[in-house]
Amino acid sequence: MEWEVVIGLEIHVQLSTTTKIFSGASTAFGAEPNTQACAVDLALPGTLPVFNENALRMAVMFGLAVDAEIGKRSVFERKNYFYPDLPKGYQTTQLAEPIVGPGHVDIETDEGVKRRVRIHHAHLEEDAGKSLHEDFHGMSGIDLNRAGTPLVEIVSEPDMRSSKEAAAYARKIHAIVTTLGICDGNMAEGSMRCDCNVSVRPKGQEAFGTRTELKNINSFRFIERAIDTEVARQIDLIEDGGKVVQETRLYDPDRNETRSMRSKEDANDYRYFPCPDLLPVVIDDSYIEAIRATLPELPDARRARFIDEYGLSEYDAGVLSAYRAQADYYEQVVNACGDAKLAANWVMGELAKFLNQSDTDIKDSPVSAEQLGGLLVRIKDNTISGNIAKKVFELMWSRGGSADEIIEAEGLKQVTDTGAIEQIVDEVIANADKQVEQYKAAEPEKRGKMLGFFMGQVMKATGGKANPGAVTGILKQKLDALCD
């Protein structure tokens, strides 16, 4: 039987506010345990929440970016459950009246599948603390620094039909929230976490199958793998005559399997009710429009402009516009060197390679956009070849300094003096009787390919500094003269 996969995502985005959603404690990452958990976060008796305007602003920004209706009136509710990292015994969240109503984003997979994914709603809520289960002689350790960190939970409609679409959707949300600057996008630190609701149904059937929820996936690659694994499990189960049980499952990347985490028997009864400590949040058009006026250029618009203005391919434009810091960097390189395609090749090529290898964010790149632009200028004006430029780049990365300084200090300037090149070419030809004979014996149209050997010899003799264009011309001219 042919199966269709149905996926909906719930993405938790940690907002990059300075303080918590309901208290004035800092949200900075990596502090000593419980040093950023104040009386409100600890739910000590008598404390009351005071709502952070910046969290509201960021949620509205997101809503505007996905073309959603903004809730002019939104209400916080209590979601009741017991867990030690939730000191109040409830999570303050929104349910019936969220800040962001229905919206949508357009996605495209690597294979070119395009789809509009509807967003059901997005709501504001608080994060819980962290439980550490190791090494406390049979006890669990609780760190409440994260408790009260503002989150926007973005709930999609079940509109995705493959794991690749789910990953593309998650990437798009990531691109939007980082472009807006409302989230640092650091998935390894948990700034963006994803729950995937997955079900399968026979192709053509309208009713949804029973879904399972895969919790807390924190990388795009794992979204794909977790869904693929779960889909295979569900199909095997059904084809063997079994039934999918609605439950929460955990994806184990080491074993590449999902396993049952807890049954929803009790957990489903959260007994939501409006939080009596918080009044309804009411905003007006002028508040919303003032925020709209501050929105930066969004990834889709930037991608379109990159194609239009710089003549980039759809793929290159998509990669470069997906992350705001990278897009900004790229545009600075273009401004500095005046060559959009060369800049794209270097930002996505050599620079990306070095950033990946050293696990460095482009914002912290040791080679600045101006410096990289300066290097590319020297490729364009034939001071150095592309190969030598890679060497210069490596030195810029490890030692710092401008391209010009390194080219000068290392003596890497390209030899463009034709007299000097001719002399070297003559020597190479004189020492390569065998290859010269082969060249002469070859069909004229095959000779072009045979230049490679001579080219290599000339480059070897000049330490790679000879201008490749000039060498090719001179070699061809001199060798062809021997053939006549």
Next chain:
Amino acid sequence: MSLDRSDVERIAHLARLQIDESDIPSYTENLSSILNLIDQMQQTDTAGVEPLANPLDAVLRLRDDVVSESNQREQLQAVAPAVEKGLFLVPKVIE
């Protein structure tokens, strides 16, 4: 609407309340009469009435995003039953 014994046991479990077996009949009766009152209120015609999230005729005040709390871990943990390496210790919980 009336509750039975198992409803009461379930509500107590969700609220993590330990209740005496012998009290269950009276709880069942009390809670049922509260629900009966609610049933009675439900009879009222509320068509066209906005649901009320809060009885106060006011909207939420907002706070500037500025740190106002300093580290007071020592005082805050002074009353905790068990602490280690800055963490609150609780009976082991495993998902």
